[in-house]
Amino acid sequence: MNFIYEPWPWYIAGPMIALILLLLLMVGKNFGMSSNLRTLCTLCGAGKTTDFFKFDWKSQKWNLIVVLGAIIGGYVGANFLSNTTAVVLNPETISDLKTFGFESAGTAYLPTEMFATTALGSLKNLVLLVLGGLFVGFGARYAGGCTSGHAISGLSNLQLPSLIAVIGFFIGGLTMIHLIFPILF
């Protein structure tokens, strides 16, 4: 059973995601995480400003419970199912990241330069975290889904719109890493 405590290989993780998709379909629901952000906006009172947020949030309560589970799962995974959380990366990736100033590459789960609690003291870092979130939230709703809704649910259902969205995800991601990172870091 020791393999559970090691990082899970792709051929365990991929089938697990397909199992989650299957389980959600079998209980009459759909796999899509970004719609929770809309529900959270409605819960914060956004329905008073625009119709997009005027809907019965209780119809989405099930998905918020999945989110709660995802939080608990993160806690369990990090605290009870891991001997070490350092991500073993391609050595080339590590040396690339070090030139950008990410000294924690290869020794941590997330870059401490961005995600250690002390990193909240850096104004530049705060701006980057907010911007990253803004783009994810705005883009996911504009595109009508995120990695789970389009790349998994939509593509599994052979939806052309999801293919266009996933191509967009990659154009955006490649632009950020290859063209914008050298300016930011």
Add this chain to the structure above:
Amino acid sequence: MRTLIYLLIGILFGITMFKSEAASWFRIYEMFKFESFHMYGIIGSALLLGILVIQSIKRFEIKSFYGEKIVFTPKAKSFSRYLIGGIIFGLGWALAGACPGPMFTLVGAGYLPILVVIAGAMVGTFVYGIVKDKIPH
């Protein structure tokens, strides 16, 4: 009972995201540098099996656990919203290193700054709600 099922599915999802390192900013960076097969293997195998699951449900008219018909809503036809929205999402995904599922997993894993990303994502969703009738769909 149903609440418990949703919670368990979520826990399974969260553990999978954390343990597969799909919730790691580093893995997303490595993916966009094409320096590892890991993320492609995860998404690719999930997708192949997902196609098998959905096509089987359709072909064999498999009913849900509660005996109801499983309905798939086709995505609305459009080009610009998917491409532009997708590009904006991709920019954020690479910068924050997390998409909307793993974001929450990272809260449980104890990385507090991810709350800033989630707050940003809520504001982004809110801004979309405000400007949605003024942008091409």
